[in-house]
Amino acid sequence: MLPGRPPPRPFEVPDPLRDTEVCYRIIVYGSCSRDPADMDERFSKDEQEQRRLEVQLGPVIPASKMLTIQDRREFIKPYARTIIPDLKHNKPWRCEFCTKFAREAVWMNSEWLQLKNPNMISYVHLVCNSEIGDCAETLSAINSQMQALAGAPPTPLPKLPREYGLKYPMAASCVNCNSESKENRKRLKQCNGCKLTRCVQLV
Ligand SMILES: [Zn+2]
Numbered sequence: 001m002l003p004g005r006p007p008p009r010p011f012e013v014p015d016p017l018r019d020t021e022v023c024y025r026i027i028v029y030g031s032c033s034r035d036p037a038d039m040d041e042r043f044s045k046d047e048q049e050q051r052r053l054e055v056q057l058g059p060v061i062p063a064s065k066m067l068t069i070q071d072r073r074e075f076i077k078p079y080a081r082t083i084i085p086d087l088k089h090n091k092p093w094r095c096e097f098c099t100k101f102a103r104e105a106v107w108m109n110s111e112w113l114q115l116k117n118p119n120m121i122s123y124v125h126l127v128c129n130s131e132i133g134d135c136a137e138t139l140s141a142i143n144s145q146m147q148a149l150a151g152a153p154p155t156p157l158p159k160l161p162r163e164y165g166l167k168y169p170m171a172a173s174c175v176n177c178n179s180e181s182k183e184n185r186k187r188l189k190q191c192n193g194c195k196l197t198r199c200v201q202l203v
């Protein structure tokens with residue numbers, strides 16, 4: 001049977017109406033210098049074995065913003081913007097699909113904000129280059145597969161802003177000045193728990 005579009009879930013409001021936490025999971029994929037350079041070998045294991053970092057966040061939507069799906073989205077958008085598009089890590093992560101350093105974070109997001117217990121998930125692919133080359137093509141194929149599974153119309157990946165030019169700073173660069181020097185990487189700002197730092201996008 002051909003996969004069809006999943007039936008839409010109805011819009012739900014918590015009863016009683018209250019401030020509501022969004023269960024927001026971020027899964028970051030990349031690789032490490034010790035991982036096999038051969039891609040067949042690298043991806044031969046179970047999907048759960050793939051090198052990844054998982055972060056669980058719980059932004060809270062105030063009760064007054066829970067009444068329509070538009071209100072919920074409007075509330076959560078600025079929150080997501082503080083994390084996207086640039087995501088840093090204190091370890092020198094490599095590209096998910098090759099051995100080059102990871103420089104670009106490509107986000108694939110799904111949300112179920114219409115539920116009374118809203119949830120969101122972001123798959124973040126740390127890659128060397130998301131627009132040009134083999135890794136960009138692999139990424140684009142994954143994007144098409146995910147959209148087909150969700151029954152969504154095919155949409156190309158959004159282009160990353162290019163104010164840095166064609167070469168993004170490494171995922172393991174300083175979140176403030178983007179320095180890639182090894183010396184600076186020892187003193188990176190980071191969360192002691194997940195080791196992630198994030199670049200706040202000013203809007
Ligand atoms: Zn690559």
Ligand SMILES: [Zn+2]
Pocket residue numbers: 174175176177178179184
């Ligand atoms: Zn710096």
